[in-house]
Amino acid sequence: MEKFTTLNGTMISIPTENIDTDQIIPARFLKVIDKNGLGDNLFSDWRYNADGSPKPDFILNTEQGKKAKLLVAGDNFGCGSSREHAPWSIMAYGFRGVVSTGFADIFRNNSLKLGLLPIVVDKDTHYQLQTLIEEDPSTTVTIDLEKQTLTLPDGRTVNFPIDGFSKSCILNGVDQLGYLQSHADAIAAYEAEHGSRVNTLAD
Amino acid sequence: MSTNGSSKTLFEKIWNQHVVVAESGNPAVLYIDLHLIHEVTSPQAFTGLREKGLTVRRPSQVMATMDHGIPTTPPDIPITDQMVLRQISQLEKNCEEFGIPLQGMHSDHRGIVHVIGPELGLTQPGMTVVCGDSHTSTHGAFGALAFGIGTSEIEHVFATQCLLQVKPKTYAIKVDGTLGNGVSAKDIILNLISRIGIGGGTGYVFEYMGSAIRALSMEERMTVCNMSIEGGARAGLVAPDNITYDYIAGRKLAPQDEAWDKAVAQWRTLPSDEGATFDQEITIDADALGPMITYGTNPGMGMGITDTIPDPDSVKDVSERQTLDKALKYMDIQPGQQLLGQDIDVVFLGSCTNSRISDLRVAANLIKGRKVADSLRMMVVPGSQDVKNQAENEGLDVIFKEAGAEWREAGCSMCIAMNGDQLSPGQYAVSTSNRNFEGRQGKGGRTFLASPLTATATAITGKITDVRTML
Numbered sequence A: 001m002e003k004f005t006t007l008n009g010t011m012i013s014i015p016t017e018n019i020d021t022d023q024i025i026p027a028r029f030l031k032v033i034d035k036n037g038l039g040d041n042l043f044s045d046w047r048y049n050a051d052g053s054p055k056p057d058f059i060l061n062t063e064q065g066k067k068a069k070l071l072v073a074g075d076n077f078g079c080g081s082s083r084e085h086a087p088w089s090i091m092a093y094g095f096r097g098v099v100s101t102g103f104a105d106i107f108r109n110n111s112l113k114l115g116l117l118p119i120v121v122d123k124d125t126h127y128q129l130q131t132l133i134e135e136d137p138s139t140t141v142t143i144d145l146e147k148q149t150l151t152l153p154d155g156r157t158v159n160f161p162i163d164g165f166s167k168s169c170i171l172n173g174v175d176q177l178g179y180l181q182s183h184a185d186a187i188a189a190y191e192a193e194h195g196s197r198v199n200t201l202a203d
Numbered sequence B: 001m002s003t004n005g006s007s008k009t010l011f012e013k014i015w016n017q018h019v020v021v022a023e024s025g026n027p028a029v030l031y032i033d034l035h036l037i038h039e040v041t042s043p044q045a046f047t048g049l050r051e052k053g054l055t056v057r058r059p060s061q062v063m064a065t066m067d068h069g070i071p072t073t074p075p076d077i078p079i080t081d082q083m084v085l086r087q088i089s090q091l092e093k094n095c096e097e098f099g100i101p102l103q104g105m106h107s108d109h110r111g112i113v114h115v116i117g118p119e120l121g122l123t124q125p126g127m128t129v130v131c132g133d134s135h136t137s138t139h140g141a142f143g144a145l146a147f148g149i150g151t152s153e154i155e156h157v158f159a160t161q162c163l164l165q166v167k168p169k170t171y172a173i174k175v176d177g178t179l180g181n182g183v184s185a186k187d188i189i190l191n192l193i194s195r196i197g198i199g200g201g202t203g204y205v206f207e208y209m210g211s212a213i214r215a216l217s218m219e220e221r222m223t224v225c226n227m228s229i230e231g232g233a234r235a236g237l238v239a240p241d242n243i244t245y246d247y248i249a250g251r252k253l254a255p256q257d258e259a260w261d262k263a264v265a266q267w268r269t270l271p272s273d274e275g276a277t278f279d280q281e282i283t284i285d286a287d288a289l290g291p292m293i294t295y296g297t298n299p300g301m302g303m304g305i306t307d308t309i310p311d312p313d314s315v316k317d318v319s320e321r322q323t324l325d326k327a328l329k330y331m332d333i334q335p336g337q338q339l340l341g342q343d344i345d346v347v348f349l350g351s352c353t354n355s356r357i358s359d360l361r362v363a364a365n366l367i368k369g370r371k372v373a374d375s376l377r378m379m380v381v382p383g384s385q386d387v388k389n390q391a392e393n394e395g396l397d398v399i400f401k402e403a404g405a406e407w408r409e410a411g412c413s414m415c416i417a418m419n420g421d422q423l424s425p426g427q428y429a430v431s432t433s434n435r436n437f438e439g440r441q442g443k444g445g446r447t448f449l450a451s452p453l454t455a456t457a458t459a460i461t462g463k464i465t466d467v468r469t470m471l
Ligand code: SF4
Pocket: B067, B068, B112, B113, B114, B133, B135, B351, B352, B353, B411, B412, B415, B416, B433, B434
């Protein structure tokens, strides 16, 4: 879990709606047993030519992309598969948050476990962010997780939702597993009461 | 979650029975009965356990298999992809070290994780089932709360047999009436997703109900529940009934004898109570359904097989218009046209949506005495080695081979195109799988999703075909 408190940084925009995890990280890059090198394959099919050379005009191949801390993306971001390789690769590239009008459930869950912020904003703010990036790519915004705010250059702040539990884990950089482990006694009591509903070892 | 007095939905009953701790302000600690794992999303979770010095709390509630990356070529052809080999041997090592049963390369029961769970009798009503795979929703066909999780969550379940979950809302999908000839379970779910969109179920658990759902076999119910995630819902449920119990009875790892009677008695208490209410609902008229096909690059871009491709110019919302426009460009198809008659290069019959014995029977029945078109390649990939053996016992393999189709080993295959089974750039496929995302079936490949019947009819003519003209 990577700790996140506040961030001031530049953004890039990939406004396509329904960006699925097969676009974020194509399945052929899932044949790994660790998390190394995933950042290089982020958006691979949009980012590289058939011969493997980077497409110079694709945003992730530009200096602007490499410096950005926030990805502004179209609605229903991260739909499709449950692969955690998607948020892993987004973080490995260098992003600490994704701003969209909506996220797919599993992607959002996975991101919150890692400290990658899924920031939901309304349509108007989303549009304004895209316009700002277009007008001046060096525009920065500020994210304050404690206050749950995104502050635009004109000083306007918008609130974004996040569940209190994930928020405190991310603010403190604490893995969610610790909370589960702290309930070991209750889990043991549940098991004692209910027994196992399956036994995969019975053969 | 809304309820009417003490009336509860199926979902709510399962949820309540599995909450271990519910502290206000925090997500619930939810107990997990069955944890299925495969080679692609589990390795980093095992690494996490090792780094933290943890063990797997309940190996007897975990089942492992290999499906995503393994080749579907004959078993005597050695695997040459070093990365796939490494994932396979890593899973073997992990299962050995942590005491987890594995349906490995030499098991007769190996197969797609969502095919073998039910097949072995592991998936049962009222359970919570998770897997590092979004199509875990398949198991909801048994009235189990089943959903896909990420690798961090796999580690959580390994270590504690529990997950942290925020309670989802409920969505009733009512399908009444009778499906016409040539119309199948796949068409129900493709129709639903085309209506609510791929984000329409986000935050919800579906419960499928109504006379058309009751009439479906277990395998057909699995097809429907499988694609719940394509509508954005992590889980989709069907209340258990005698069809469910008949399917489970006598399976290898199902309860036996006294335990069976006890289990069935408990399962009978699960269906949603009279008067239970849902947060959202939609109705589908089964009588009005025809075969469905997708035209775009997500499963929500679907239409009746005789309909015409929608025109981006008629879409009001700017971003929706751009999305549709981009999809049609990728697919290289024209608005206002029908898809009927579109030339197809590959037909893929397989995946956890449609690779069970009944899917193969339906397809074999149609192709028997006919031939796969010369211009086209048809791949038939059974969902598990058990399905494959059963099909061979029934002679289905011979029917497919005589027709000119490829009869392959079990696995995910071209559903996800990790194992070399894939489209070439620009090729068109009609596929019985569940995702038509850009490049899903091979970089630059283009996918039309449809039922096994539509796929088989297309294989015969070489062009997208309305199967009703062949029945
Ligand atoms: S068949 Fe396809 S959708 Fe199903 S588990 Fe395999 S890769 Fe996933």
